[in-house]
Each structure stands twice: as structure tokens, then as C-alpha cells.
Amino acid sequence: MADNLPYSTSVGVLEKVLEKIKTASVPERVTQNFLNTKLGLKGGSANASIPFMKKMGFVASDGSPTELYSEFRNPKKSRIAVGKAFKDLYARLYEMNEYVHDASDDEVLGLIVQCTGGEKDSRVTQQTLSTFNMLRKIADFDTEIAEVEEVEPENMGENNKFNQSLPLPHFNQGSSHGSQGKSINLAYTINLNLPATKDIEVFNAIFKSLKQHILDD
Structure with missing residues (x-):
């Protein structure tokens, strides 16, 4: 049975949205107004990034930013946050190849075609591949940060x-x-x-x- 894979119809705009939310203040809700006024990105292509970010786990169903959204805004964790989202987005491809993020374009294309049942030259297939490549370019799949809270002892001299x-x-x-x-x-x-x-x-x-x-x- 063919499976659908997430993709953006305007990968370049999606990349701009992700880049801009790193420096913009965190809104109560990620809305079209937030994209238009705070990020300066208008039009249907920019607005279409909201449902995609929900699929990424950056935005909750009610539009509120998630913890992963906050991690993405942290320069030390940004690429790791994308890596987490990437593995969820393409969980079906990971079932077919556990190192799919390291696969060549031809290998990924073949897996997309196998997974979705689409034609390799179709618009959807090519947009799926472009979205996949954009996200893996800005992701880190290997690094894990151990967070240690430093606690100073009290009254120890x-x-x-x-x-x-x-x-x-x-x-x-x-x-x-x-x-x-x-x-x-x-x-x-x-x-x-x-x-x-x-x-x-x-x-x-x-x-x-x-x-x-x-x-x-």
C-alpha cells in the first residue's frame, strides 16, 4: 500500500520561514499574521509553511509553538531539532533504510517512488525530494547534547x-x-x-x- 510523504510546494519559502523564526520573538500562536507582520513573508506559499511545521512538530494543532520550536531557536540545538523532526517526518523511509539521511539523491528518489507509488518525474515526487534535501541540509543526525545543570553548593566556603x-x-x-x-x-x-x-x-x-x-x- 502506497504511503504519502510530507512535502512543501515552495521549498525556498519554507527554508526562509525556518531561518527567520530563529531570530523572531516567540508568538503565542504561529499564524498567517505572524508570518506576514513579524517575519515579513506574505502570500500563500508562506502561509502553507504553517501546516508543514505542524507535521514537523514545531507547531501544535492549536498553533502554539512547541518545545521543539524553542529548541530550534537555540543556536546550539537548532540542527539537532531539525534532525528530530526529520526522523519523524520520514519515519516510513527510515523503515526502508535506517541511514536514509546519508543516502544519495538517486537512492532517496527510488525510496520515495517505492513508498508513494508515484512516478519519479512527477511534480509531487520532485517536491518531496527537494523538501527532503533542504531539511537534511540544515539537520544534525549524530550529535547529542548532554545538558547538565550546574548547582553551586550553599555555604561551603x-x-x-x-x-x-x-x-x-x-x-x-x-x-x-x-x-x-x-x-x-x-x-x-x-x-x-x-x-x-x-x-x-x-x-x-x-x-x-x-x-x-x-x-x-
Whole structure:
């Protein structure tokens, strides 16, 4: 059974829309008015980008921008966001070739024809290929960003170090002639580089281990 694949009838305009929303303020709704006034793109070709962005997952059914829309506006995540949308748009092609984004134009064209049942020279087939190529050009399929929230520990002192002077146990130094031993008092300083966390259990574990292996020896 033939499947339909998403495509734009004006790939160049769609590319302009995607480029402009990176720098425009985020609207409550992505509407024709937003495209016309905020992005400066008018006409039916620009307006047709809205249903396509819904298919991409950039715009919700009610027109509100999605989280993927916000990620796309982040310069560090823009290409990754397109890559996510791309894999959803062309999930059927990925079933046929898991590395379809790396395939040649001829290979992709063959898969489109096989998937849709269309003719390779038809307008729809060619527009599908053009849309596919435009999106994969601005997408990243390999990079994953690990987001780590940096949390500064509270009240842990400068440079996250815990300085504590601790007395060593007394010991007697005897002589070979049985003379009376002499008591020697020593002290040492332990500098701990504590992890950047607010989890009190982490600190409890550190000081428990310190007490067991150093203070109680």
C-alpha cells in the first residue's frame, strides 16, 4: 500500500520561514499574521509553511509553538531539532533504510517512488525530494547534547573546599633503656574538594567515610 510523504510546494519559502523564526520573538500562536507582520513573508506559499511545521512538530494543532520550536531557536540545538523532526517526518523511509539521511539523491528518489507509488518525474515526487534535501541540509543526525545543570553548593566556603584541622592521637616514644616515654602532639589539615551538589546525603557519606577511616584510626 502506497504511503504519502510530507512535502512543501515552495521549498525556498519554507527554508526562509525556518531561518527567520530563529531570530523572531516567540508568538503565542504561529499564524498567517505572524508570518506576514513579524517575519515579513506574505502570500500563500508562506502561509502553507504553517501546516508543514505542524507535521514537523514545531507547531501544535492549536498553533502554539512547541518545545521543539524553542529548541530550534537555540543556536546550539537548532540542527539537532531539525534532525528530530526529520526522523519523524520520514519515519516510513527510515523503515526502508535506517541511514536514509546519508543516502544519495538517486537512492532517496527510488525510496520515495517505492513508498508513494508515484512516478519519479512527477511534480509531487520532485517536491518531496527537494523538501527532503533542504531539511537534511540544515539537520544534525549524530550529535547529542548532554545538558547538565550546574548547582553551586550553599555555604561551603571559597573554592568549594572544606578545611579542618584535626588532632592526631597521642603516642609514646619509648627508649631502649626503659626511660619514660615522651608525649608528642601532632596535627594535620585535611583539604576536601567537595562536589557541586545540594544533596546532603552526599556530604553525609563523605564525612562518615572520613570518620571511619581517618578520625577513628
